[in-house]
Amino acid sequence: MAARQPRFNQQVLIDTTPLPDDIPKVKEIGASSAPLMSASFFIGARCKPYNDDYMVCKTEANGKGELECMKEGRKVTRCAASVLEDINKYCLEDFRKHWQCLDNNNQQLWQCRSAERSLNKCVFDNLKLEKVIPGAPENEVPVHLRKRQIFAHPGRH
Amino acid sequence: MGVPFEALLPYGIVLVMFGVSGVGLSKLRHMQNGGKRPRYAIDQWDRVMMDRDRRLTGYLRGQTDRVAAPAGFEVNNPWRVEERYF
Incomplete structure (x- = not known):
């Protein structure tokens, strides 16, 4: 076994050249899949305008736009980081309970409604961000607020 | 007419053997998943995100809620090299 991971072999090339200095630096998001x-x-509730800006930029670039949309992309990253920072600051306990539950349940939101309810409440009380499911029917109770749940593993919601 | 207990011994052995291998395999899978239930029905997006988790934490099933990525994360995303054929 080689002690050092290869930088370049027949499958991958890891290019460690950093971005040039004329591109402003922004730290990448460090949260992994379940916390995200x-x-x-x-993130959607606070950053919708930035995210929409970025998607409009990418759409108008017709399949290109990696360089053209970097400014919008940095805004998206910064905004998401601000939300994560606030959640970590005010609701860390509920947040951890929810994402650990998600990670243990194949990242299916419906398995973790009780942890989600307390997280939603904490985030709404402290950050004034509310979970709204985009495109959900207007005349029905959204799925995460229903009193009765019919689809989850027994004892997990 | 009772059944002699010797007739049931093979069933006991079968039960124990299947039980040991089943429990062992299930424990092994649990261990391979970092002490968590395994992921199932994953699609390409899940695979991409799990690979990102691996780059962030070092484990495929590792999770972290840090806000900023560790140093070097932004440059360790590999380019997939086209397979050579001649």
């Missing part, structure tokens, strides 16, 4: 899934609706 848990925070996704709050």
